[in-house]
Every structure is written in C-alpha cells, then in structure tokens.
Amino acid sequence: MARTRSFDRDAVLAAAGNAFRQHGYRDASIAELERATGLVSGSIYNAFGDKAGLFRAALEHYVHGFVRQRVAAFAGADAGLEELEQLYLSVLEPPLSDGYGCLVNNSIIEFGTAPGIASDGIAETLTLVREGIASVLAREIGSVGAEREVMQLVLLYHGVLTLSRSGTSLEAMRGAVSATFERLHASRAQHNKKQ
Amino acid sequence: MARTRSFDRDAVLAAAGNAFRQHGYRDASIAELERATGLVSGSIYNAFGDKAGLFRAALEHYVHGFVRQRVAAFAGADAGLEELEQLYLSVLEPPLSDGYGCLVNNSIIEFGTAPGIASDGIAETLTLVREGIASVLAREIGSVGAEREVMQLVLLYHGVLTLSRSGTSLEAMRGAVSATFERLHASRAQHNKKQ
DNA sequence: TACATTTTAGAATGCAAGTTCTAAAATCTA
DNA sequence: TAGATTTTAGAACTTGCATTCTAAAATGTA
Numbered sequence: 001m002a003r004t005r006s007f008d009r010d011a012v013l014a015a016a017g018n019a020f021r022q023h024g025y026r027d028a029s030i031a032e033l034e035r036a037t038g039l040v041s042g043s044i045y046n047a048f049g050d051k052a053g054l055f056r057a058a059l060e061h062y063v064h065g066f067v068r069q070r071v072a073a074f075a076g077a078d079a080g081l082e083e084l085e086q087l088y089l090s091v092l093e094p095p096l097s098d099g100y101g102c103l104v105n106n107s108i109i110e111f112g113t114a115p116g117i118a119s120d121g122i123a124e125t126l127t128l129v130r131e132g133i134a135s136v137l138a139r140e141i142g143s144v145g146a147e148r149e150v151m152q153l154v155l156l157y158h159g160v161l162t163l164s165r166s167g168t169s170l171e172a173m174r175g176a177v178s179a180t181f182e183r184l185h186a187s188r189a190q191h192n193k194k195q
Numbered sequence: 196m197a198r199t200r201s202f203d204r205d206a207v208l209a210a211a212g213n214a215f216r217q218h219g220y221r222d223a224s225i226a227e228l229e230r231a232t233g234l235v236s237g238s239i240y241n242a243f244g245d246k247a248g249l250f251r252a253a254l255e256h257y258v259h260g261f262v263r264q265r266v267a268a269f270a271g272a273d274a275g276l277e278e279l280e281q282l283y284l285s286v287l288e289p290p291l292s293d294g295y296g297c298l299v300n301n302s303i304i305e306f307g308t309a310p311g312i313a314s315d316g317i318a319e320t321l322t323l324v325r326e327g328i329a330s331v332l333a334r335e336i337g338s339v340g341a342e343r344e345v346m347q348l349v350l351l352y353h354g355v356l357t358l359s360r361s362g363t364s365l366e367a368m369r370g371a372v373s374a375t376f377e378r379l380h381a382s383r384a385q386h387n388k389k390q
Numbered sequence: 391t392a393c394a395t396t397t398t399a400g401a402a403t404g405c406a407a408g409t410t411c412t413a414a415a416a417t418c419t420a
Numbered sequence: 421t422a423g424a425t426t427t428t429a430g431a432a433c434t435t436g437c438a439t440t441c442t443a444a445a446a447t448g449t450a
Contacts (some may be wrong), residue, residue: 002425003416014237040429105215109304113362151371159350167308176346198446359412
C-alpha cells in the first residue's frame with residue numbers, strides 16, 4: 001500500500017543508543033545521529049517523532065536487549081558467583097570497555113531523578129540488576145549474607161561503570177572486582193559448611 | 196582607580212558550582228547562572244571570560260575548597276577507619292544528599308576522558324580521594340590489605356555518588372557502607388593481632 | 391572635584407541545533 | 421499498470437542560548 005522503510009529498526013536503535021552513550025542525550029546532535037544511524041533527519045522524525053522519541057526507543061532497546069540479556073546470562077536463575085563476577089568483568093571488556101560507559105548509568109547522571117525520558121529505563125535497569133544480584137547471592141551465600149552484600153555489589157557495579165568513563169585503569173578495576181569476589185567465595189564456603 | 200566588584204567571588208563560585216552540579220554544564224543556561232549567582236551576564240563575562248571559564252573556576256573552587264577539605268578531615272594524616280566511614284556517610288547527609296550528586300562525579304560522566312574544562316578537577320579529585328583512602332587503609336589494616344581494598348573503596352565511593360542521583364534509598368546505601376566498614380574493622384583487628 | 395578605569399546592566403547579535411515543510415521516490419494494492 | 425500512501429531527502433524555518441556591545445554607574449586617584 002505504500003513505500004516501505006529502508007532501515008532495520010534494531011540496527012538504527014543500537015547505533016543511536018551508542019551515539020547517546022558516547023555524547024549524552026543533550027550533546028548528541030541530530031546531525032550526529034544522522035551520521036550514526038545512516039538515516040536523514042526526515043526519516044528520524046517520521047519514525048520516532050522527535051529526538052526525545054528516538055532516545056526513548058534507543059534506551060528501551062538497550063534495556064530490553066542488552067541489559068536484560070546480560071543480567072539473564074550473568075545473574076539469571078542458574079547463575080553462580082562465577083557468572084556474577086563475569087557481569088562485572090564483562091563491563092571491562094568490549095563493547096563496554098571503550099571508555100564511554102553504560103547508557104543507563106550515564107543517564108542516571110544526565111537526567112537524575114526527575115520524571116522524564118529516561119526514568120523508565122533507569123528504574124527498570126536498577127530493579128533488574130539489584131534483583132539479579134540478590135537472587136545469586138541468596139542462592140550462594142544465604143539470605144543473611146545476601147541481605148548484607150546486595151547493595152555493596154550494586155554500588156560496586158555503578159562505581160565501575162562511572163569510573164570506566166574516567167580513564168581509570170581497567171586492570172585496577174578488575175583487581176577490585178576479583179578481590180570482592182574472593183571474599184564472596186569465602187562467604188559461600190562458610191555458608192555451605194554450616195549446612 | 197576604578198569601580199570595584201560588588202560580589203564575593205567565593206560565594207559566586209559556590210552558587211555557580213551548585214547550579215552546575217544540579218543541571219550539568221550543558222544544561223545550566225546563562226540565565227540560570229545569573230539567577231543562581233545573582234550576577235548579570237555582563238558581570239559573568241567580564242569576570243570569567245565565558246561560560247567555560249566560570250565552570251573551570253567553579254570546579255577548581257569545589258575541588259580546592261570542598262573536596263580537599265573533606266578528604267583532609269575524613270582521610271587525612273590522623274584519620275582512622277571511623278573517620279573514613281564518615282567520608283561515605285557524609286555524602287548521604289546535607290548538603291550532598293539533595294539528590295544532585297557531586298560536581299566531580301557528575302563531570303566524569305558529562306565530559307569523560309577527553310581533555311577539556313573538567314579534566315584537571317577530575318584528575319585532581321581522583322588522586323586526592325584514592326591517596327587519602329590508601330593512606331588510611333595502610334595505617335589501619337597494613338599495606339597488603341590496603342593494596343587489596345583501596346580500589347574497592349574508590350569504586351564504592353563513586354557508586355554512592357552516582358546512585359545518589361537515582362532516587363535510591365539513602366538508608367540502603369548507608370547500610371552498604373556500614374557493612375563494608377564492619378569488614379574493614381575486622382581486618383584491622385586481624386592486622387593488629389599479628390603485630 | 392574631575393578624570394580615568396572598571397564594573398554593572400541589559401539590549402542586540404549571531405549561531406547552532408531541533409523541528410517543520412515540500413517534493414520526489416518507492417512500494418503496495420486494486 | 422495506476423493510484424494511494426508512506427518513506428526518503430534535504431532545504432527552510434524557528435527558537436534558545438552563548439556571546440558581544442553600548443551605555444550608565446561606581447570608585448579610586450590626581
């Protein structure tokens with residue numbers, strides 16, 4: 001009945017999300033987004049309404065695709081401490097180790113708590129990550145230890161993501177992650193002994 | 196020989212820094228900065244050159260005044276684990292607990308690693324904080340333990356600052372800080388026993 | 391007190407960037 | 421194949437904002 005779209009929505013949202021991750025929402029110009037996505041402004045506005053609409057779609061794509069997948073793999077129903085450690089270490093490997101951080105973590109700083117175009121994606125991600133970590137810990141070191149450790153691990157997660165934009169040595173951060181998980185391994189051994 | 200300035204430079208830089216901390220560099224308009232500082236744009240440009248100059252001055256004021264003071268008080272030459280814990284807990288109290296985070300931590304996300312108007316303040320702060328933490332730990336739990344814990348604590352610090360902009364419960368973060376320091380207290384006891 | 395100099399004040403300017411608009415191209419359906 | 425409809429293309433427009441500019445006000449010095 002009419003002309004069909006010439007672009008792949010997923011690819012466009014991935015490219016746009018990457019541009020937003022690098023430059024932030026405000027500093028990613030439409031010209032930059034045209035370059036990143038390969039679309040011209042007319043197509044962007046036709047497909048997503050405006051810049052905010054493109055951002056919302058890109059963030060949702062990032063959370064439902066990227067974040068959810070990573071949490072499922074590294075903090076899912078059958079993940080243990082070893083997998084959970086990979087959640088952290090994988091942040092320090094491509095594609096996240098390029099020095100631009102994480103779209104969600106960056107958006108927390110750019111948009112804050114104010115209800116807006118990033119609130120949903122941020123809230124959803126915070127819940128996904130916290131609950132994922134909590135479930136692994138509850139399984140591995142018991143509910144008492146989990147209660148104590150969950151927020152520490154959540155804070156470590158966002159600390160790593162923030163400093164990954166600062167030029168801080170990836171190796172130093174890997175060391176900190178390893179040290180944290182060595183402690184959790186000890187916690188697990190202790191917990192298993194009791195039973 | 197000429198008209199004198201009618202404003203207090205420190206007060207203006209504190210107000211400007213606060214505006215930048217809330218809105219970020221890009222989103223703090225000159226109009227907003229006029230409101231925050233009480234200066235009119237003519238005075239801002241006369242005194243600081245441009246918006247970037249005002250930001251540089253405000254960031255330097257923030258680092259040399261606020262950050263340096265806090266590190267000296269909570270991670271200085273005669274600080275122990277108790278004081279260091281206050282470095283974290285005080286972030287969760289006024290004036291930093293207003294939900295706008297820390298100017299330096301926010302700038303890490305907004306400006307990244309690219310050399311620019313925030314690089315100096317960021318680098319200086321990262322060094323101050325890391326070395327302050329390292330010196331307390333070396334004293335309190337010994338060099339081996341310190342080596343292991345420093346980066347974990349640095350990451351916890353930035354995790355707290357980042358999530359303090361996310362609406363995450365301050366109480367939950369306090370709990371995580373307490374749990375971390377309980378572990379360090381145990382480390383100190385262990386370390387003191389050996390000697 | 392008068393002059394020189396700097397700050398304050400706010401209007402005017404110029405530009406960057408988001409958005410809208412017009413026309414051409416493509417594709418589906420009848 | 422023709423018509424209807426949607427997408428692509430990019431020029432034109434608008435607005436918001438950083439910056440500049442002009443003039444008045446204030447203050448130190450001679």
